[in-house]
Amino acid sequence: MDFQSKEVGMARQFKLKLSVILILSVLLLIGCNQKEAPIKPNILLILTDDQGWGDLSFHWNELVETPNIDALANESVVFDRFYVSPVCAPTRASLLTGRYHIATGTTWVTHRMEVMREEEVTIAELLKPYGYVSGLFGKWHQGKQFPHDPIGQGFDEFFGFAEGHLNNYFDTKLIHNFEEIQTEGFLPDVLTDKTIEFMEKQDSFFAMLSFNTPHSPFQVPDAYFDKYKSKGLDDKDACVYGMVENIDDNVGRLMHYLKQSGKIENTIIIFMTDNGPNGIRYNGGMKGKKADLDEGGVRVPFFIKFPGYGHQLIKPWGGHIDILPTLADLLSIEIPASLDIHGRSLLPLIKGEAGNWEDRYFFTHHVHLKFDTIPGAVRNQEYLLTLKNKQKALYNLFQDPFQKNNILETEPNIANELEKHYMAWLKEMTKKGVEPPLIQVGHTNVPTVELPASDAKRLGNVLFKGEMGWANDWFINFKNPTDKVLWEIETVENTKYEVFVQMANDKPFKMEIFAQGKNIIYETDKLHQTELIPNQDRVPRTEVEEMDWPMISVGEIAFHKGQARLEISFIGEEFGNIEVKGVVLKKMK
Structure with missing residues (x-):
């Protein structure tokens, strides 16, 4: 069992123990003083x-x-x-x-x-x-x-x-x-x-x-x-x-x-x-x-x-x-x-x-695409220090609530002290790492698991339609067989799923879906098209439009307990325009 699987297992045990402790505490209080609760x-x-x-x-x-x-x-x-x-x-x-x-x-x-x-x-x-x-x-x-x-x-x-x-x-x-x-x-x-x-x-x-x-x-x-x-x-x-x-x-x-x-x-x-x-x-x-x-x-x-x-x-x-x-x-x-x-x-x-x-520090961190130590900020009741790319600024919020006057040069000791607090805080907050948890499948109470494009990793030439990959985005620009998308998964209990791919194509294609050591080859001459769902936008949107996506059943996969990847790629030389919105796993009865 790898480290992440151990962490997840310990987490489940911790939550169960916490629930038991809290329930016992409540029952004890009720038993001791039921009328006055x-x-x-x-x-x-x-x-x-x-x-x-x-x-x-x-x-x-x-x-x-x-x-x-x-x-x-x-x-x-x-x-x-x-x-x-x-x-x-x-x-x-x-x-x-x-x-x-x-x-x-x-x-x-x-x-x-x-x-x-x-x-x-x-x-x-x-x-x-x-x-x-x-x-x-x-x-x-x-x-x-x-x-x-x-x-x-x-x-x-x-x-x-x-x-x-x-x-x-x-x-x-x-x-x-x-x-x-x-x-x-x-x-x-x-x-x-x-x-x-x-x-x-x-x-x-x-x-x-x-x-x-x-x-x-x-x-x-x-x-x-x-x-x-x-x-x-x-x-x-x-x-x-x-x-x-x-x-x-x-x-x-x-x-x-x-x-x-x-x-x-x-x-x-x-x-x-x-x-x-x-x-x-x-x-x-x-x-x-x-x-x-x-x-x-x-x-x-x-x-x-x-x-x-x-x-x-x-x-x-x-x-x-x-x-x-x-x-x-x-x-x-x-x-x-x-x-x-x-x-x-x-x-x-x-x-x-x-x-x-007692006054205290409030810490702020922001990410843009990739995790880094900055941008970040630390503030208390009086001061605010902002740490941006090649730019630091210190403000006295009592005297300058609108941040007009950067006092970094006149108060370097205060800035240095605040930055030390920020870096110590960031080290403490990241001691478990910053890698996202795996997508879990196999839970008995969950009949369907959606794997959207924004949760996947892309390799080769693959791009997001909306460039950034916000929620509801999808994959485009499949050019050759080395272009693929993949979802990292943890199966908690052995489960068999019917696999559906939400996608569109304008030419016949041959697709390979790989998971748990099994390859599914799906080939079709049929064309699948998305249908635009009309909107009531007041201004031009920056995010992608909402589409009604075809759901293509490509076969069945038995997921076995443990970690795995679900990968999609296409076989051939000329793909045309292929778009992939995501994968839907429906539990088999």
Whole structure:
């Protein structure tokens, strides 16, 4: 057994042991003091995608209208400086685990660099022994296949999409647990409907509503778009602000349900966003946007409303790593030391105990295609050091919150000290390595396993249609037999699958599929074509279009326990135009 297989096995044992320990602890508490056991509050966590700090009228944006979110903020504890990661998957990993994303295995947003290791314990898993039923509605972006999907990471219900983004927001297809379903309507409205249905059914719930907007593609119903076009905005900003107002309307619907049902009195509500804005627009004068290390790229709204506390503004900074320990503190749940939580409970600040609050460092790392030590940043309450390619900058955030004056030359000792902290942190966070976990197949409860192009490696001349290989992309440019694509797999139990290839071709072809020592040769004269699924884009998209892909059954493969590769290549001299979207494995009965 290799090292990675041992790690995975140990991870499964650890999670099982943790669940047993937590369950026994709960039973002991109930047995000792059953009559006095308090009813723990429900949790609704609302997370939006690519909405910046400035995309709220609560933050003095004079163009966008967000009365429902503003009203929630005015009833909530508001953190003046709340930090996340520069892009979405890393923020989600830290939010869910209370740990810096690099330590969880999540380093970026595609090519499996978004996948969180299965041994990580999420909020949903921490709450499960205490009677909570957890549901995730919307974007996941921590791994597509079980056990790296929401069901494998503790959620009892998943209604949404596992990728970084979808290609269409109207009448789209989603995953409900392990089944693909067709939806009707504008996606944020559909997700809100399902979240309300979930909260209606549960006595003790953790509902995570992870909106897909205002992330691209830029699509929104006419009424929202027309309203902001009439204010003189260009098509993109009119669509973004329309998306934000739609989010606000759905927040209003959620609050209406909680008040009408009476659950508002026993529900913790969090509203936050995952990174800075996806474009240059009002952001409170801060430097930077999404994917930047600067304040504008990582400082976001964070409002938390819970019984017994009214509105207040907290000045000391908080971050995504603090959400899990704060919730645990609010619910009087002890976190096992073995989880190695990097965040800190914010409850002392909320209780007005800021006088005893020690400042700390918040670390940021960003990847562009390949993992490196930079770009990175470290900040505390007063200073921010950014480390970029051949460029360092130090700012005093008290005196210069908009980062106008680089004081690196005048304060070299402070910069050197901060950089030492950053490098020590990065070394600690990467001690398990940064290689993504393998795709797992063979789980008895999973009937279908999808292997998308973005999860594969490509050899030779093969390219991505959309160049970068974002979610939903596909392979092109097969020129000769040495051009191939491959998926690295771990089979947990011997399983036989029917293998389908999602692909298109304009000439007859001969294809070789290799896995587990078996070669399948598939040859056909039939032509297969994709069909464009119409969209409602307001501006030209940068991502690929959504297509209806032919599914070609190429044969059966018995996968045996252990590690393997599934490879696809083509045989011959003239291939024509071949496009491969991915592979689908369907379990044989």
